[in-house]
Amino acid sequence: MKDTTDIVNEVTLPPAGIDRRDFLKRLGAGVTVAVALSDFKSLGAMTFQQRELPTDWNAFLRVAEDGTVYCYTGKIEMGQGIITSLAQMMAEELDVAVDRVKMVMGDTVLCPYDAGTWGSLTTRFFGPPLRAAAAEARAIFLEMASEWLGVPVNLLKVEDGVVFDERNPYEKVSYAELTEGKQIVRSLREKPTLKKPAEFKVIGKSMLRTDAYEKVTGKAKYAGDIRLPGMMYAAILRPPVHGAKLLTADTAPAEEITGVELVRDGDFIAVLHSFPETAMNAVDKIKAEWDIPEPQFDDKTIFDHLVKAGTDERITQEEGDRDRGRDVSHEIIETEFRDCYIAHAPIETHTATAVMEGDTMVIWGSTQTPFGSQNQVAQVLGMPLEKVHIKEVFIGGGFGGKASSPQVVEAARIAKLSGKPVQLIWSREEEFFYDTFHSAAVIKVTSGVDEQGKFTLYDSDIYFAGGRSSELFYKIPNHRVRVISGRDAHAFATGPWRAPGAHTNVFARECQIDIMAHRAGMDPLEFRLYNTDNNRVIRTIKAVAEKFGWTSQGSPEGKGWGMAVGYDSGTYVAMMGEVEVDENTGRVQVLRVVTAQDMGLVINPQGAILQVEGCVNMGMGYAFSEEIFFNGGDILVKNFDRYSITNFSMIPPKLETVLLDLPDEPSQGGGEPGIVTVGAMIGNAIFDACGARLLRLPMTPERVLEAIRSG
């Protein structure tokens, strides 16, 4: 008979609000390793952008009795591929095959607290403690195996979860065998030794996505794919414009429809039906009167408005004397760049399925912040935090837009009001209406160069793009960057859009630099290298130039070359591309894009390349066609007919990516950097092709034609 042990070492507190016994029961048998979030920093995790973290411990992994390794993370999978790369980290440190690792993601009961999946933080912030937990688990198994086999630990080796005596491989025992009948919970005792790059077998090796099979067969479950007995589909009465107040609502015409149920809580009115379309049609039957505010500005007047609305300024970078900078400049160039509101437009609209199970609200929601959603639901419904359980689903694209997930609260409210299981799927119109848009922005830049082509001055005022990726990695003796914002500047919500504000900032800086290089009579590549001493910038530029084949002779006849350099999420990115401009139509076709990234240790090179390609392809949209048209709080874009995201004909036939080989340097972000340079690179390439300088995103055919004419 097997000995059943229950060892709980140094684990002081269960996760917030959860009964310890209950928690252990939920975890089940096996070897569990927990990490205190307060230890993140000492484990080598990147801690910038760190908010207050809870100090309690959380389970990171459990090796179950059948040898399956469960990896728990509060992060979610929205396409960025961490379902694969986190499993690789776990497999590496634990010495198991990647396919033994089962990722459990974004479940607020099972997974460690996480502030949200954004900012390209997963690999940098969550990776190190995850690897530490896996290394700790391996050490535990070695101790147990040593006892089981009667062999000292230093003579043991592990291969795919089997521990053996290196002198006699037949003396072996598997993790599964060691785990059987036990429940062992350990927290990290000291900083475990992580594997060195030279020892890696899994990290740094390209792997295909592990979730592909589920996704190509239609089996992958998103929030709208949950089916519950008696489930009703909900549709909510929405205002016609932002800021409208409900005066009266005659709900009778909706309620007359067979099978319709209506719930109301003040101005919150929702219609339920067992068939989704019937609910959507019924809500349209409600006769509502609204008090609609007068529009104050629209998509054309927004830029003047933003400059006026910019009341709070902070200087983020300053050095030297700008007056002196002017004096020593041979050429001074003043430019105003503009960017518009753009939408996240994930193909999956915001969706949530909610049900009261006993006294617990259980929700499957498309959200980048399961724990944030849990908190919001608890607050709005007045429920204790531990009685709200957000469960794991795949997310059909986020890009920052699902960092805000009010539909989770809405579904929970309707489920509570109706007492029924409820599914809420935002229509595409709701998705555009309630999106937290990338902000429109104005960036004013004054810069100077001397006769030798040395940077002398850079003075920039950034209105409403924030400071992300505005770092000047060029050597400019006299510079200042001011980031200007203000309250109530927008007629609707704005929020983080894949590298928030970064592509606006990079568009302004890198186009300005291109203008200056041209004025200085220098090649844009040469000009950049001449004006920086940042080694990471230099090596990234050189890597992209080599792959691209950039020469000072420049682009072939009829084509244009452009480049741009960016810094985002700890990663340096340099991008070069070739375009063709139809000067009769203003249509631009990008023919080739080469991207180089300096991003430290890359866990899954294939995954990182996928992210770069995704960034380039998605970036074509903001560069060429994406723009939210509006009049005050009235969002005129309702669907994809007035909002063109990248489609097949827009993508470059050739996409190449170079990841600098830096296995000994810490991992940096990969989900966003590649998108920050796309607009600037294309703007510069258009100039090279036809002499037209675009100062406004998106660079639509009309704007290209206008720039050609005024060229």
Added chain:
Amino acid sequence: MKKTIRFTLNGQTAEMEVNENESLLWSIRTHLNLTGTKFGCGIGLCGSCVVIVDDSPVRSCMVNADYVENSRVLTIEGLSNNGTLHPIQQAFVDHDALQCGFCTPGMIMNAYALLLENQEPGREDIINGMEDNLCRCGAHNRIIAAIQEAGSVMKGDI
């Protein structure tokens, strides 16, 4: 008024009871509980809901359920055969031709119809055939490569 629609679904006879003006998309997702066919825009602009009706691609949000009466309907769930992936599905896996995966069923079904017509599509043919299927994650170049490879496999070249 309820109406019973009879058709062939993924090779099996099927029927569903629908009300007037119910779209094929929501009927498939709700009455048949087949959730691989996705809602993306509701007005035929994104292609997430493409299914195959009698060998042609149909945006299921744009037709009523009774459109498929006495027809053969193929959804993403019916494409693989006893766990063996269809060459298009396999090529999407092998080329990492997806990220979030939400547009993937519609992409694959649309590509299926494209390859029924032409198993040697050039890049331009694929772009033309797939232009109105939207992917926000930016997997386009890999989708094109996957479709080309799948065509070769279906033709028996590989």
